[in-house]
Amino acid sequence: MQMAANFLYIIFLLLVNVVVHQSNAIPEVPALIVFGDSIVDPGNNNGLKSLTKCNFPPYGRDFKGQNATGRFSNGKIPTDFIASQLGIKEYLPAYLDPELSDEDLLTGVSFASGGAGFDNITAEVVSVYTLWDQLQMFEEYKRKLKSVAGMERAATIVKDSVYIILAGSNDIMVTYFATNLRSNYDIPSYVDYIVQAASSFIKNLYNLGVQKIGIAGVPPLGCEPMVRTLRGGITRECVEIYNQVSVLLNRELSAELIRLAHELPSSQIIYLDVYSILLDLVTNSSHYGFEEATRGCCGSGKVEATVLCNEEMSALTCEDTSKYLFWDAFHPTERAYELLVTPLVKNYLPILF
Numbered sequence: 001m002q003m004a005a006n007f008l009y010i011i012f013l014l015l016v017n018v019v020v021h022q023s024n025a026i027p028e029v030p031a032l033i034v035f036g037d038s039i040v041d042p043g044n045n046n047g048l049k050s051l052t053k054c055n056f057p058p059y060g061r062d063f064k065g066q067n068a069t070g071r072f073s074n075g076k077i078p079t080d081f082i083a084s085q086l087g088i089k090e091y092l093p094a095y096l097d098p099e100l101s102d103e104d105l106l107t108g109v110s111f112a113s114g115g116a117g118f119d120n121i122t123a124e125v126v127s128v129y130t131l132w133d134q135l136q137m138f139e140e141y142k143r144k145l146k147s148v149a150g151m152e153r154a155a156t157i158v159k160d161s162v163y164i165i166l167a168g169s170n171d172i173m174v175t176y177f178a179t180n181l182r183s184n185y186d187i188p189s190y191v192d193y194i195v196q197a198a199s200s201f202i203k204n205l206y207n208l209g210v211q212k213i214g215i216a217g218v219p220p221l222g223c224e225p226m227v228r229t230l231r232g233g234i235t236r237e238c239v240e241i242y243n244q245v246s247v248l249l250n251r252e253l254s255a256e257l258i259r260l261a262h263e264l265p266s267s268q269i270i271y272l273d274v275y276s277i278l279l280d281l282v283t284n285s286s287h288y289g290f291e292e293a294t295r296g297c298c299g300s301g302k303v304e305a306t307v308l309c310n311e312e313m314s315a316l317t318c319e320d321t322s323k324y325l326f327w328d329a330f331h332p333t334e335r336a337y338e339l340l341v342t343p344l345v346k347n348y349l350p351i352l353f
C-alpha cells in the first residue's frame with residue numbers, strides 16, 4: 001500500500017514536471033515586428049538624406065562580415081537577440097532593406113527609424129521616419145504579406161506575431177531637453193503628451209489586427225555618455241533630473257498600458273522594464289565584466305555618435321568592445337544589448353503566449 005502510494009506520488013511529480021516544462025517552453029511565434037528608434041533600427045535610415053544614420057565603419061565592426069548595415073552599434077542590436085531567442089531567425093532585417101525576401105516578410109521585420117519618437121516633431125527635425133510613417137509602412141507590409149501568404153494565413157501571422165515598440169528617449173533627450181520646440185510644456189505635461197501619443201499609436205496598431213504587444217519603457221537617460229558629458233559636471237555623473245523624467249514616463253506609460261489592456265478586447269499588452277536592467281548594468285558594471293560604463297568605445301567616447309563616430313575620428317576608438325557598456329555616446333554595445341534582452345525575453349515575453 002505504502003509502496004503504491006509512493007509510486008503514485010512519483011508519477012504525480014513527473015507529471016507536474018512535464019506540465020511545468022511545457023508551459024515554460026516558448027511556443028512558435030510566426031514573426032517579430034518592431035517599431036521605434038535607433039535602439040531597434042537595423043538600417044531603415046540608410047536611404048535617407050539625414051545625419052541620423054551609421055551605415056559606415058566603425059559601426060558594424062563586430063557584425064557578421066564586419067558589415068555596417070545601419071545598425072547603431074558594433075554588432076547585433078536588441079531586435080536580433082529577441083528574434084533569435086524567440087526561435088524565429090538570427091537577424092531581424094530592416095523593412096527598407098533593398099534585399100528583403102518573401103521569407104523575411106513571413107518571419108518579420110523592423111520598421112524602426114533612428115532619431116524617431118512618439119512625438120512626430122522628434123523625427124521630423126532630423127528628417128527620419130515618424131512612428132506614424134512606420135505604421136503606414138506596416139499597412140503596406142500587410143498588403144505584401146497577403147500576396148505572399150494568402151489572405152487567411154496573412155491574417156493569422158498578423159494576429160499571432162509578437163510586436164515590440166521602443167521609443168521615447170529622443171522625445172525627452174532631444175526634443176524636450178535639447179531644443180525649445182516643446183518649450184510650452186513642462187515635464188509632467190510633456191510626459192503626458194508622450195504617453196497619450198504612445199497610447200494612440202497602440203490603438204491604431206490594434207485596429208490593424210495586432211494583439212500581442214510589448215512596449216519598452218525608457219532607459220535611465222541621465223546615464224547616457226552624452227548626457228553625462230553635457231550635464232554631468234566635471235566628473236561626468238549620471239544626471240538625476242533626466243533619470244527622474246525616465247522614471248516618471250515609465251510609471252505613467254505602464255499605468256496607461258494596464259488601462260489599454262482592459263479597454264481592447266483580446267489584446268495582450270505588456271510593459272517591458274528596460275530601466276531597471278540598464279541601471280543595474282551601469283551601476284554594477286564590473287559584476288558583468290565591463291571596465292568602462294561611462295564612455296562609449298568610439299572616439300573619445302564622450303560625444304561621438306552617428307556622423308561623428310567614423311573612421312577618420314577613430315584613432316582613439318577602443319580595441320576590445322566587450323569591455324565597454326556603450327558603443328557610442330548614445331548606444332550600448334552588442335554585449336550590453338544581449339544582457340539587456342535576455343531577461344526581457346525570459347521574464348516578460350512568455351506572458352504574450
Ligand SMILES: *[C@@H]1O[C@H](CO)[C@@H](O)[C@H](O)[C@H]1NC(C)=O
Nearest residue numbers: 043065067068069097098099
Ligand atoms: C551588408 O548589409 C546589407 C544590409 O543588410 C546587405 O544588403 C548586404 O548584402 C550586406 N553585405 C555583405 C557583404 O554581407
Ligand SMILES: *[C@@H]1O[C@H](CO)[C@@H](O)[C@H](O)[C@H]1NC(C)=O
Nearest residue numbers: 118119120130132196197200
Ligand atoms: C502624428 O502625425 C500623424 C500623421 O500626420 C497623425 O495622424 C498623428 O495624430 C500625429 N501624432 C501625434 C501624437 O501628434
Ligand SMILES: *[C@@H]1O[C@H](CO)[C@@H](O)[C@H](O)[C@H]1NC(C)=O
Nearest residue numbers: 276277279280281283284287
Ligand atoms: C547592484 O547589485 C546589487 C547586488 O546584486 C543589487 O542589490 C542592486 O540592486 C544592484 N543595483 C541596481 C541599480 O540594480
